[in-house]
Amino acid sequence: MNRRILVLAAATVVFAAACMPQSATVQEESTYNLYQVFFWTAAVVAAIVYGMTTLAVIRYRRKRNAPDDELPTQTRENRSLEIAWTALPFLTVFVLFILTLFTLNTVDAMPPNPAATIDVTAFRWSWTFAYPGKGVTITGATGQPPEMVVPAGQNIHIVLTSADVAHAFWIPKFLFKRDAIPGITNAFNFTIKDPGTYTGQCAEYCGLYHDEMTFTVRAVPPAEYQAWLAQQRAGASAPPPSAVPPSAVPSPVVPSGSVGPTYSGAPTPAGASSPAAPPVASSSPTAFSAPAGSQP
Ligand SMILES: [Cu+2]
Numbered sequence: 001m002n003r004r005i006l007v008l009a010a011a012t013v014v015f016a017a018a019c020m021p022q023s024a025t026v027q028e029e030s031t032y033n034l035y036q037v038f039f040w041t042a043a044v045v046a047a048i049v050y051g052m053t054t055l056a057v058i059r060y061r062r063k064r065n066a067p068d069d070e071l072p073t074q075t076r077e078n079r080s081l082e083i084a085w086t087a088l089p090f091l092t093v094f095v096l097f098i099l100t101l102f103t104l105n106t107v108d109a110m111p112p113n114p115a116a117t118i119d120v121t122a123f124r125w126s127w128t129f130a131y132p133g134k135g136v137t138i139t140g141a142t143g144q145p146p147e148m149v150v151p152a153g154q155n156i157h158i159v160l161t162s163a164d165v166a167h168a169f170w171i172p173k174f175l176f177k178r179d180a181i182p183g184i185t186n187a188f189n190f191t192i193k194d195p196g197t198y199t200g201q202c203a204e205y206c207g208l209y210h211d212e213m214t215f216t217v218r219a220v221p222p223a224e225y226q227a228w229l230a231q232q233r234a235g236a237s238a239p240p241p242s243a244v245p246p247s248a249v250p251s252p253v254v255p256s257g258s259v260g261p262t263y264s265g266a267p268t269p270a271g272a273s274s275p276a277a278p279p280v281a282s283s284s285p286t287a288f289s290a291p292a293g294s295q296p
Pocket of ligand 1: 167
């Protein structure tokens with residue numbers, strides 16, 4: 001019976017470790033490795049704590065027919081034991097702290113000359129992706145998530161900010177999240193390992209339509225990325241058919257300098273209406289625009 005419980009516990013631990021998601025980016029492989037170290041450290045600590053607790057409960061339980069006031073052997077002042085249970089947790093936390101520092105350095109590293117730089121601006125309740133110097137700006141609207149197209153296998157530089165309240169740029173498969181704060185820019189790099197579409201969303205509750213603040217990042221081969229840029233510049237409204245997955249809906253595209261408000265950190269004038277919905281026509285039944293001035 002006990003052996004069966006042990007096997008079940010071990011199988012659960014191994015299964016949980018295998019369930020951890022691999023990162024889709026090169027940088028966050030280090031985050032994945034750190035997760036593994038934390039997980040297995042926690043598993044060992046749990047095994048020691050629960051194991052010794054169970055042992056004490058079973059071994060030193062009150063025996064049948066024992067007198068009421070009988071106590072197990074009382075031990076005090078075991079110097080080496082006290083040193084061990086102080087030093088070992090300290091050492092464990094110290095090692096985890098150092099490994100976390102190394103991981104942060106990897107995640108926050110920004111090598112020069114990225115293949116693409118994208119200015120990301122969060123606003124209630126969508127995102128603007130601007131490609132400075134390329135003449136391309138993609139702006140989503142509430143219920144119409146925008147798509148960021150980037151070259152796969154190349155270094156991407158993101159400069160993140162917010163036009164109104166605190167939001168957070170989160171792509172679960174990247175194992176990465178960063179806050180978008182008004183008046184502050186947060187920069188980071190990532191290199192997506194394989195072409196594909198990765199969904200992201202705002203991870204900081206920011207108001208009534210927070211749940212509509214989704215977006216996608218589509219990584220394509222570098223040549224296709226250049227073709228996409230040229231096509232956007234030329235004012236085309238749909239990506240090339242070869243690049244469209246069957247379920248994809250073309251993103252609302254606002255060429256730079258045309259319609260729509262700018263969100264480049266300019267403060268919203270007092271009394272201005274919500275910047276949530278640039279004028280993008282849609283026939284989708286799920287798409288909607290937040291009425292101006294309807295902020296909760
Ligand atoms: Cu948000």
